[in-house]
Amino acid sequence: MTDTSNLVLEVKNLKTVFFTNSGLFKAVDDVSFTVSRGETLAIVGESGCGKSVTALSLMRLVPDPPGRIVGGSVTLEGSDLLALNEAGMRKIRGNRISMIFQEPMTSLNPVMRIGDQIVEAVRLHRNVSSKEAQTIAVEMLRLVRIPEPVRRAREYPHQLSGGMRQRAMIAMALACRPALLIADEPTTALDVTIQAQILALILDLQKELGTGLVLITHDLGVVAQTAQRVIVMYAGRKVEEASVEALFAAPKHPYTRGLMASIPAVPASGVAAQERLNEIPGTVPSLVRLPPGCAFAPRCKLAIKRCEAEYPPLADWGGGHLAACWRAAEVAEVA
Amino acid sequence: MFAYLVRRLFLMLVTLFGISVVIFFLLRIVPGNIVDILFAAAGYVDPADKANLEKELGIDQPLVVQYLHWIGGFLRGDFGYSYVSEKPALQEILPRIPITARLAGLALLFSASIGIPLGVISAVKQGTRLDYTLRVVSLSGLSLPSFWLGLLILTASVAMFGQIPIFNPNPATWLEAFATYAVPAAAVGFRSAALTMRITRSSMLEVLRQDYIRTARAKGASDAAVNYRHALKNAILPVITVIGIEAAFLIGGLIVTETVFNIPGVARFLVEAIRWRDYPIVQNLVMLIAVVVVSANFIVDMLYAVFDPRIRYTD
Numbered sequence: 001m002t003d004t005s006n007l008v009l010e011v012k013n014l015k016t017v018f019f020t021n022s023g024l025f026k027a028v029d030d031v032s033f034t035v036s037r038g039e040t041l042a043i044v045g046e047s048g049c050g051k052s053v054t055a056l057s058l059m060r061l062v063p064d065p066p067g068r069i070v071g072g073s074v075t076l077e078g079s080d081l082l083a084l085n086e087a088g089m090r091k092i093r094g095n096r097i098s099m100i101f102q103e104p105m106t107s108l109n110p111v112m113r114i115g116d117q118i119v120e121a122v123r124l125h126r127n128v129s130s131k132e133a134q135t136i137a138v139e140m141l142r143l144v145r146i147p148e149p150v151r152r153a154r155e156y157p158h159q160l161s162g163g164m165r166q167r168a169m170i171a172m173a174l175a176c177r178p179a180l181l182i183a184d185e186p187t188t189a190l191d192v193t194i195q196a197q198i199l200a201l202i203l204d205l206q207k208e209l210g211t212g213l214v215l216i217t218h219d220l221g222v223v224a225q226t227a228q229r230v231i232v233m234y235a236g237r238k239v240e241e242a243s244v245e246a247l248f249a250a251p252k253h254p255y256t257r258g259l260m261a262s263i264p265a266v267p268a269s270g271v272a273a274q275e276r277l278n279e280i281p282g283t284v285p286s287l288v289r290l291p292p293g294c295a296f297a298p299r300c301k302l303a304i305k306r307c308e309a310e311y312p313p314l315a316d317w318g319g320g321h322l323a324a325c326w327r328a329a330e331v332a333e334v335a
Numbered sequence: 336m337f338a339y340l341v342r343r344l345f346l347m348l349v350t351l352f353g354i355s356v357v358i359f360f361l362l363r364i365v366p367g368n369i370v371d372i373l374f375a376a377a378g379y380v381d382p383a384d385k386a387n388l389e390k391e392l393g394i395d396q397p398l399v400v401q402y403l404h405w406i407g408g409f410l411r412g413d414f415g416y417s418y419v420s421e422k423p424a425l426q427e428i429l430p431r432i433p434i435t436a437r438l439a440g441l442a443l444l445f446s447a448s449i450g451i452p453l454g455v456i457s458a459v460k461q462g463t464r465l466d467y468t469l470r471v472v473s474l475s476g477l478s479l480p481s482f483w484l485g486l487l488i489l490t491a492s493v494a495m496f497g498q499i500p501i502f503n504p505n506p507a508t509w510l511e512a513f514a515t516y517a518v519p520a521a522a523v524g525f526r527s528a529a530l531t532m533r534i535t536r537s538s539m540l541e542v543l544r545q546d547y548i549r550t551a552r553a554k555g556a557s558d559a560a561v562n563y564r565h566a567l568k569n570a571i572l573p574v575i576t577v578i579g580i581e582a583a584f585l586i587g588g589l590i591v592t593e594t595v596f597n598i599p600g601v602a603r604f605l606v607e608a609i610r611w612r613d614y615p616i617v618q619n620l621v622m623l624i625a626v627v628v629v630s631a632n633f634i635v636d637m638l639y640a641v642f643d644p645r646i647r648y649t650d
Binding site: 059061090091092093094095098099101103106107108109110111112120121124125156158169172173 | 545546547549550551552553554555556557560564565568569642643644645
């Protein structure tokens with residue numbers, strides 16, 4: 001399915017756990033995926049499904065304590081990040097692998113000038129003078145289409161709008177031309193009109209720089225517009241993986257189908273609006289006390305005895321379409 | 336900015352006026368004046384002599400007249416004459432100021448240069464044995480009165496070196512000067528350092544949870560860069576506030592410390608003057624201290640704008 005020579009990131013059997021007062025829980029449980037150069041992989045799921053922890057695990061920024069990566073491997077451009085020491089990992093962060101966060105309002109240091117924050121990222125990884133780094137910072141701000149980049153570089157975050165701050169974050173993340181960019185809900189906190197601009201910007205820059213992109217979102221609409229491949233996560237596990245086309249054409253997991261059904265449809269003119277949105281009944285189970293079988297079974301209309309007893313393995317349904325469901329074959333027919 | 340400054344300076348003047356009234360009348364409420372004290376010591380009282388002396392010193396006049404006389408002189412820089420030494424009050428006060436200023440400055444320097452780094456370390460190592468140790472030490476710093484700590488230091492130096500540190504009024508070298516002031520400054524500064532440490536710690540813990548700290552780590556910044564360049568700069572405002580307030584509290588600590596260590600500074604002089612009801616000395620000295628404290632507060636407010644670009648004083 002993917003050309004391995006072009007592989008930027010390969011995650012195998014990643015396991016991240018949290019030690020809490022109420023017990024140990026597996027935030028990321030046995031998750032594997034790959035990202036190729038220039039490819040966009042979307043990770044989709046509800047709040048608390050482990051998508052953000054997956055992203056932080058790739059950066060090795062899971063707060064420890066209480067979290068810890070306990071298994072698997074994360075191979076970026078051929079080197080295993082989990083085997084590196086902290087100093088080695090610092091050389092990778094912000095350099096070969098970068099991250100954009102959800103909250104542009106709080107993700108920039110309020111007492112540092114925008115330009116200086118980008119300069120810092122550049123000088124940590126490039127052997128350039130402060131003046132050259134300044135030039136690079138202004139160029140990056142121009143690249144993310146911030147008007148008057150020279151003036152903006154001298155301003156503080158509070159002088160910029162949310163959209164502008166997210167652009168500045170993107171400029172900072174891409175300043176060292178990383179091989180992989182992780183965008184954790186980059187548009188969730190923004191106005192709808194700005195969301196589309198920021199997404200378009202990320203995709204343009206990705207194409208221009210050939211960066212691999214891991215896009216974390218709960219918005220299937222965003223997935224359809226941007227990604228080539230999708231991973232659906234539920235309760236810390238990967239429950240489905242497919243190309244965007246295959247996933248939207250024929251989802252194999254009832255959870256994925258539920259997510260798609262809960263997207264509100266705009267009624268055609270003249271047609272009465274649907275009164276109530278479709279929702280998936282119930283809530284995500286407590287990760288501390290997961291059932292032995294499929295974690296989604298208690299909320300699943302198709303659940304059978306086996307679902308509650310045994311966890312379904314990821315099965316290949318052809319063309320790299322993986323799904324972890326005992327009744328995957330019936331999902332398409334039922335709904 | 337200019338309008339803000341003008342308003343702020345006006346408020347400072349109002350504050351100082353209020354303080355002057357309080358000082359003046361509090362001093363008059365305290366029973367007895369210098370004449371009572373002198374005559375009580377002499378053991379016999381001739382009411383006529385007493386009235387003469389009171390008239391000579393001007394303390395027989397109505398309080399309002401006395402107040403206006405004093406504050407008018409203060410504004411012109413005429414501090415009057417000490418009742419005790421009969422020398423100009425200014426001449427008595429001025430030479431003692433540098434001694435106390437050095438002590439106070441050194442104590443504040445200790446409190447900032449020890450309290451802030453230890454606070455950062457304690458926050459970064461939260462929950463470790465080092466953190467607990469530092470917190471216990473700082474708690475003891477807050478609980479020990481500085482005069483008692485001073486006495487402990489003196490007792491300990493007698494026990495260990497057989498002598499107590501003696502104040503050296505004319506230190507020859509910079510090092511000698513430091514040695515003269517360091518011990519009493521440490522005794523006063525311990526409390527401030529402990530307070531500074533605790534405020535730095537809690538402020539740092541708050542900041543270390545923020546999203547931009549994660550961003551800094553995601554850039555590949557080292558722990559030191561994250562803790563000092565990113566976190567401390569955001570955590571420093573409450574610390575500055577506390578150090579500003581401590582600058583005022585320090586005067587109180589110095590009064591007893593100067594007495595304990597036998598240092599001829601302003602603070603000990605003030606206590607002596609109060610005992611003799613030496614109005615010109617007490618009033619003017621307390622007024623000067625008030626000016627320093629009010630100015631320190633003003634400087635702290637200005638520093639806010641320096642450290643946090645979001646704070647701009649506009650109207």
